[in-house]
Amino acid sequence: MKTKILEQLQKRRLELGLKIQDMVLRSGLSRQQYGKIEAGGNPRLETLDQIAEGLDSVVMVIPKDKVSQVQKLLASGAAPVTPVSADNSDVENPWGSL
Numbered sequence: 001m002k003t004k005i006l007e008q009l010q011k012r013r014l015e016l017g018l019k020i021q022d023m024v025l026r027s028g029l030s031r032q033q034y035g036k037i038e039a040g041g042n043p044r045l046e047t048l049d050q051i052a053e054g055l056d057s058v059v060m061v062i063p064k065d066k067v068s069q070v071q072k073l074l075a076s077g078a079a080p081v082t083p084v085s086a087d088n089s090d091v092e093n094p095w096g097s098l
Helices: 004-015 020-027 031-038 045-054 064-076
Strands: none
Touching (some): 020 031, 020 045
8 A cells, every 4th residue: 555655756756757767867776666665665764865856855744733734835836935134034934834
């Protein structure tokens, strides 16, 4: 049975228009290793980090009470605000409510 994170990895790969064989160069895993993971394998955390890096992504723990907010933000396609000051002291944190 696939976990949510494995489904998310597959979805991200498909969004990027990548095939499983493309992940060989991007993640450093063999085609067979990657295919087994995506099919429901049980990868180590280090391997998940490798795969996420290959997908221009990061593995992150999100508090359950914030998941819907993060999903809405991602669905909106909104980009985070880039601070203008070097020390960020006079810039409001756009992620403060998350």
